[in-house]
Amino acid sequence: MGRVNATEPSQPVPLARLLAIAYRSLVDGLHGRLRDQGWVDVRPAFGFVLLAARDQPTTSTALATLMGTTKQAASKLVDSMQDAGYVERSANGPDGRQRHVSLTPRGVQLLAAVEEIYTELEREWASLIGPNEVERIRRGLTGVLSDDHGVLPPVRPTW
Amino acid sequence: MGRVNATEPSQPVPLARLLAIAYRSLVDGLHGRLRDQGWVDVRPAFGFVLLAARDQPTTSTALATLMGTTKQAASKLVDSMQDAGYVERSANGPDGRQRHVSLTPRGVQLLAAVEEIYTELEREWASLIGPNEVERIRRGLTGVLSDDHGVLPPVRPTW
């Protein structure tokens, strides 16, 4: 995937490499700062659940679909987050088979912390390359990733 | 991490989300096309080893450092690639403790296929949002990720 040293202009750095480093940089930054704030048991996968349950309860099956894993894996993830106090399984939904997964107050706090830290990290990027460049990257990636209706696909974990 | 639906302009889509989707899109595209070409036992981690051993032999310890894993994990990865026929462990290097890891002809072929597919995928992106936008993304990300000497950090796997 191309040269390590970006000053060697013979071949551009492949996007896959840049995207991997960039994503990893943001996620490492996120988790470093979460730890600094005292959030010590947060797995990367928790972010997906927090977002999915942000506005209304979600379910194991919905999480499995969102994350591209098995229902069992999603259920175990919810178990871990319930044990850590970020979500709770509540009464059944309209479908008697469903078990709703909702954020606890602590889960809402974690979600807020995650979103705030990402905003900080983006500001730092903007201070390095300029806010116009950051917005350009955002628009460019959104343009290439959205479907014909302008909807982004669900993000599947990459760990 | 922001709204799924990009048409809701109240809040920009977070870069972490876009980067995750973008990276995943490229890696899935890569592995899909590798499978189409008959490469059926390629793990994402193989790409790191292929690149590391591209121009000269590498070692388990170098791979561990590059990938941010333990020496044992790197050694196991090399074992897997050796079993699959992509690398071979050769005679000791200048340090008698070192075991060199070199690409086999099949490994060289795989590396060539990987680089060609990434080039194709980038061309497709360029046809969606324009080559200038692709280069802008490349420059922007390189700018934000390089250190003061213009050198990118090693990419640590994100799976």
Added chain:
DNA sequence: CGAAATGGTCAATGAGGTTGACTAGTTGGA
């Protein structure tokens, strides 16, 4: 009404990582 499908969980299993220990070789200070 009931077969088929679905939501969710159970237990077992597997992939791929880490840990601590170990051997063989290298380094560098006394």
Added chain:
DNA sequence: TCCAACTAGTCAACCTCATTGACCATTTCG
């Protein structure tokens, strides 16, 4: 020159987090 400390690499055991196939309860739909 010697040898303690360090390093390269591997071993075996273990852990995390996923998948698989089975199962139960509920819903769907012909």
